[in-house]
Amino acid sequence: MSELSGFGLVERARAIAPFVAREADAIERSRRLTPAVVNALIENGLYRALLPQSLGGAQAAPEAFMQMLEEIAKADASTAWCLGQCSVCAMIAAWLDHDTAQEIFNTPPGILAWGAIAHEARIVEDGYRVTARWDFASGSRQASWLGAHVRIVGADGAPRRNADGSPELRTILFPVARATLHDVWQAIGLAGTGTDSYEVNDLFIPERFTAFRDVPSALREPGPLYKIGTGATFSLGFAAVSLGVARATLDATITLAREKHQSLAAGAMRDNGAVQGLIGRTEGDLRAARAYLYAAANAMWRDLAATGEFSAAHRTAVRLAATWTIHQSARVVDTAYHMAGATAVFRSNPFERRFRDMHAIAQQIQARDAHYEDVGKTLLAGS
Incomplete structure (x- = not known):
């Protein structure tokens, strides 16, 4: 180990x-x-x-x-x-x-980042050529390598297809020095992520710097982790980030309530029954969300370790738990922010940035409402 x-x-x-x-x-x-x-x-x-x-x-x-x-x-x-x-x-x-x-x-710093799926790579001798621009590359400002998920096409532009007839998708990898980065991340929250755009022009990608990402039959490493794939792991990871933001925001409100005397109020905020009840309920909501996310992840992990299979049911369970957790975390942050009152609007206090960060998280693909539709469709289809 x-x-x-x-x-x-x-x-x-x-x-x-x-x-x-x-x-x-x-x-x-x-x-x-x-x-x-x-x-x-x-x-x-x-x-x-x-x-x-x-x-x-x-x-x-x-x-x-x-x-x-x-x-x-x-x-x-x-x-x-x-x-x-x-x-x-x-x-x-x-x-x-x-x-x-x-x-x-293992060449320092050894950090890889990539963005959204888009565009295509043209087959040439010993590899591929690519001219494209991609968005949403969080972490690209620290990365030594970049990646992109592309459709594979022949010299005639026709898509290469898998055995089942679907278009072939590959992840291509290249040094960050071979790309042009565009500073476009002027966002309401997660400002420090530097989630920029990047492009390459007629870049040659050797065959060995491509991979069939998330295809179990193409794995070269043993163990259950990689059978989960990157998509579900992103969901679990970003849901955990939302829990951390919610925890910190609610803790800041609890700390504030212990000391603050609200305007025109006779007593301290901590002695207000309405505040006490709201903090109690919100604490319960956050603990429930965290318990659900980890229970879903751990149940999936136990099954995967026992069977060696990451099933469609596992994927659905992870997606539902992650989406709901992000939404629940956003509600916790909203409640905590509103409880803090006017104190929360000042940049010098620990609320305003977390409020913006949480709502930037809730706009990402992992939190789309459409995930509930996918889960509902699966449940209604039956076994």
């Missing part, structure tokens, strides 16, 4: 969280993780949480990965978001040959 395995990652995240919190204002102002924070994440092995043990990674179970992100998210959502994004991207090492993965992930 790697020395980074399991819950040692959580302890390391908890240990550096106060430092990350002190850097949060600088991260917000500069719209990127500070070099000191990036170095702390690297030195503590946190970017390697999901990297195969054969490459010196932790290959951690989902529960440890999620708790690691929660601890960092309590300190700063942008840092946790980038860490989650790049950690999941590193899972692609399980689909690469060992030497290629070694070159990407």
